[in-house]
Amino acid sequence: MKRLYRVELAIKLADRVYEYWIRAPQVAQHARAGQFLILRLHERGERIPLTISAVRGDAVRVIFMAVGKTTQELATLRAGDSIMDVAGPLGRPSEIARYGTCCVVGGGVGIAGTPLIAEELKRAGNHVIGIIGARSADLLVLEDEMRGICDELYVTTDDGSRGAHGFAADVLKRLLGERVIDCVWIIGPAIMMKITSGVTAPYGVKTYVSLNPIMVDGTGMCGSCRVTVGGETKFACVDGPEFDAHQVDFVELMQRQRIYTGQEKISLERYAEHQCRCGEGGGSHG
Amino acid sequence: MADRPASVRINDFEEVDTGLTPDEAIAEAERCLQCKKPLCVKGCPVCIDIPAFVHAVAEGDFRGAARTLKEQNMLPAICGRVCPQETQCEGACVLGIKETPVRIGALERFVADWERQEGAELPEVARPTGKRVAVVGSGPAGLTAAAGVARAGHAVTIFESLHEAGGVLTYGIPSFRLPEDVVRAEIDQVLALGVRLKKNHLAGRSVSIDELLGYDAVFLATGAGLPVFMGIPGENRNGVYSANEFLTRVNLMHADAFPGFDTPVLHGARVAVIGGGNVAMDSARVARRMGAKVFLVYRRREEDMPARKVEVSHAREEGIEFVTCTNPIRILGEECVIGLECVEMSLCDLDESGRPSPEPIPGSEFIIDVDMVIQAIGTGPNPLLVSLIPGLERGRRGNVVVDDNGRTSIPHVYAGGDIATGAATVIEAMGSAKRAAAAMNAMLKGE
Numbered sequence A: 001m002k003r004l005y006r007v008e009l010a011i012k013l014a015d016r017v018y019e020y021w022i023r024a025p026q027v028a029q030h031a032r033a034g035q036f037l038i039l040r041l042h043e044r045g046e047r048i049p050l051t052i053s054a055v056r057g058d059a060v061r062v063i064f065m066a067v068g069k070t071t072q073e074l075a076t077l078r079a080g081d082s083i084m085d086v087a088g089p090l091g092r093p094s095e096i097a098r099y100g101t102c103c104v105v106g107g108g109v110g111i112a113g114t115p116l117i118a119e120e121l122k123r124a125g126n127h128v129i130g131i132i133g134a135r136s137a138d139l140l141v142l143e144d145e146m147r148g149i150c151d152e153l154y155v156t157t158d159d160g161s162r163g164a165h166g167f168a169a170d171v172l173k174r175l176l177g178e179r180v181i182d183c184v185w186i187i188g189p190a191i192m193m194k195i196t197s198g199v200t201a202p203y204g205v206k207t208y209v210s211l212n213p214i215m216v217d218g219t220g221m222c223g224s225c226r227v228t229v230g231g232e233t234k235f236a237c238v239d240g241p242e243f244d245a246h247q248v249d250f251v252e253l254m255q256r257q258r259i260y261t262g263q264e265k266i267s268l269e270r271y272a273e274h275q276c277r278c279g280e281g282g283g284s285h286g
Numbered sequence B: 001m002a003d004r005p006a007s008v009r010i011n012d013f014e015e016v017d018t019g020l021t022p023d024e025a026i027a028e029a030e031r032c033l034q035c036k037k038p039l040c041v042k043g044c045p046v047c048i049d050i051p052a053f054v055h056a057v058a059e060g061d062f063r064g065a066a067r068t069l070k071e072q073n074m075l076p077a078i079c080g081r082v083c084p085q086e087t088q089c090e091g092a093c094v095l096g097i098k099e100t101p102v103r104i105g106a107l108e109r110f111v112a113d114w115e116r117q118e119g120a121e122l123p124e125v126a127r128p129t130g131k132r133v134a135v136v137g138s139g140p141a142g143l144t145a146a147a148g149v150a151r152a153g154h155a156v157t158i159f160e161s162l163h164e165a166g167g168v169l170t171y172g173i174p175s176f177r178l179p180e181d182v183v184r185a186e187i188d189q190v191l192a193l194g195v196r197l198k199k200n201h202l203a204g205r206s207v208s209i210d211e212l213l214g215y216d217a218v219f220l221a222t223g224a225g226l227p228v229f230m231g232i233p234g235e236n237r238n239g240v241y242s243a244n245e246f247l248t249r250v251n252l253m254h255a256d257a258f259p260g261f262d263t264p265v266l267h268g269a270r271v272a273v274i275g276g277g278n279v280a281m282d283s284a285r286v287a288r289r290m291g292a293k294v295f296l297v298y299r300r301r302e303e304d305m306p307a308r309k310v311e312v313s314h315a316r317e318e319g320i321e322f323v324t325c326t327n328p329i330r331i332l333g334e335e336c337v338i339g340l341e342c343v344e345m346s347l348c349d350l351d352e353s354g355r356p357s358p359e360p361i362p363g364s365e366f367i368i369d370v371d372m373v374i375q376a377i378g379t380g381p382n383p384l385l386v387s388l389i390p391g392l393e394r395g396r397r398g399n400v401v402v403d404d405n406g407r408t409s410i411p412h413v414y415a416g417g418d419i420a421t422g423a424a425t426v427i428e429a430m431g432s433a434k435r436a437a438a439a440m441n442a443m444l445k446g447e
């Protein structure tokens, strides 16, 4: 079977964090801030969602962390290799409007989703503040790019190895105390989004989070991605992925993310064993 | 033709029914009375010339039989397997009054399988007209419309959001009723007419509405794939699936073969399937094949189940336990499912549908000990694309409103299949698509 979607550029950004540019014209030509794609590496592959992080011509950028079987296997692809299926753009685009002052917060690999949102907010005439945070300096991605887009950029690391020592939530809290912020986006791991959006709640600031439940089709057909928002069941792939943070049941989201923990471990171990035998794991990215 | 024994078939996903041999087919075809006014044809939503094809089989002219079938139906191997013939052609067969009707479905399947093995003949395609037609969705409706329009010489592009074509035929109906290679082969025949298939294209997202409406004609066949949940407490616990998700993981993603395939699915030891239709039977039988003890929970009686009788009896043979006159009210557990709380239903008065309307019996609550729940209580029209098209009239349930020829409220936009009718059948989807294709061809010629 022919493989259609070529990897144009594969860069290792940090330990287990990769930046890939993939040629997928139908995705690139229609992608908007806040949307994602779903890819399937090969005949036996799983469909996994990744945020669209940037667009150039017919190619889209994804930034991902190699956490399990599929993302680790993806990380072995080099420029020139192909991916069997890429579908998208999926999900509703971010609610971009002229709000006034907006804050775009990215945590860890969630920073991947921030540049497009910041860019579109800027274009809509907002004053855009970026806050990006990671565990340590080497895991901090897209700092220069975000500095170029945002009017102000704050950087934090959990260990203090770069920027302010602490969490993005700390900076956000300080800013909220100092001035009026009209709208906030938070993208990152579920627990980070839960804690960080807790900071904006007392101020009544409209806050969006980008939810990342387990998905299959990404088109609203299966309900795997269902989340509870304001007491109602929503499908994150078509009703989201961005939702009003203060209405989201994060505990349920985190519980549903764990459904396949046992099987994911088996899959990964089996893959690691296979990689060892074939001696092709790792390798250098350039 | 024979069903493989239940004790054998529950261990695999191979076809239950092994089909007719050539001798059996000829003998069965010879039973046909060749009525002057054949009622069977009236019972067929795509108007196959049934007496003619059955006659060809009786003569041993399988090629001729295939030609007759293909004239009206591009997907005979599929229809021969999944159509509810008992309420259509076979239900109308006069032989059925005194004895059993001619087994038209089995004969259709036999001829189509024979042709697939011997090599398919393609119908003629008219010279290119230069007109472009977009078809959205590659289920039975989309494939049928695409074939109908392509044969008239128009350039057809099908947009399909998934990575495989076929719609429910591919992601929904399990391989023990409809093998993957049968579906693939019939799709390939449609594509061989010059139809372009663009997979991974979600119309409305990967294809803008303006691009789509820029085609000379558009056929919407996006299906009724939106799963409905009951809305009972505990529904989002780990281990609760919609039938669509469970079947998609297994049929489309091959999660039953995990870790050989990368997509996981939970293997419940004791599984409750809620519902009484074909989708519920399929879910129950798939779970059974994955090793589960399965309870089929239905709020009315077994005789009220909307599923085909043959599916119900196959499920029973395979050891599915039927828990009827029972309605689930709560899914128990913390993170994972540990039980399904139900209430018994009394069936007294007949409702408008002529079926008894079930009423809960107070105090009759009981718990079924299960670790997984599959909800198969229905699906609604896919709202995504149709809600994005300005001016497209929709009905109360979100279905696209069409006339008898599939015309929508927008002049060059047509629709058919489940998106127009709500969840129905393969052959009804094909019938509506055929009429729409004829109307599109007429419109494109007139311009």
Ligand SMILES: Cc1cc2nc3c(=O)[nH]c(=O)nc-3n(C[C@H](O)[C@H](O)[C@H](O)COP(=O)(O)OP(=O)(O)OC[C@H]3O[C@@H](n4cnc5c(N)ncnc54)[C@H](O)[C@@H]3O)c2cc1C
Pocket: A036, A046, A047, A048, A049, A050, A051, A052, A062, A063, A064, A065, A066, A067, A068, A069, A070, A071, A072, A109, A112, A113, A211, A212, A213, A214, A215, A216, A241, A257, A258, A261, A264, A265, A268
């Ligand atoms: C809308 C959306 C956007 C995302 N964007 C990014 C991104 O830009 N960068 C990034 O690194 N990650 C992103 N993710 C998460 C990413 O999809 C998962 O990390 C990936 O699927 C893991 O697959 P795996 O086989 O490598 O790991 P596994 O070992 O299979 O899983 C690791 C964890 O990832 C999650 N996961 C597993 N399978 C799926 C699935 N099919 N769908 C969603 N989550 C799954 C589970 O919570 C699981 O515990 C996004 C998820 C969603 C829903």
Ligand SMILES: Cc1cc2nc3c(=O)[nH]c(=O)nc-3n(C[C@H](O)[C@H](O)[C@H](O)COP(=O)(O)OP(=O)(O)OC[C@H]3O[C@@H](n4cnc5c(N)ncnc54)[C@H](O)[C@@H]3O)c2cc1C
Pocket: B082, B083, B084, B136, B137, B138, B139, B140, B141, B142, B159, B160, B161, B162, B165, B166, B167, B168, B169, B172, B173, B174, B201, B202, B203, B204, B221, B222, B223, B224, B225, B247, B278, B279, B282, B382, B384, B385, B416, B417, B418, B419, B423, B424, B425, B426, B427, B429
């Ligand atoms: C489990 C199950 C068992 C069944 N068993 C039987 C049976 O035995 N006999 C029978 O006659 N019927 C059966 N049915 C019903 C039958 O399958 C459907 O009525 C029939 O498939 C409807 O065909 P369709 O072409 O309208 O839609 P579908 O088959 O649903 O196809 C729609 C297609 O459109 C695609 N799509 C949706 N939106 C978009 C978009 N925006 N862009 C691009 N693509 C899109 C979908 O991915 C899908 O592939 C069953 C259904 C199920 C779920």
Ligand code: FES
Pocket: A214, A215, A216, A217, A218, A219, A220, A221, A222, A223, A224, A225, A226, A235, A236, A237, A238
């Ligand atoms: S991923 Fe299937 S409905 Fe959202």
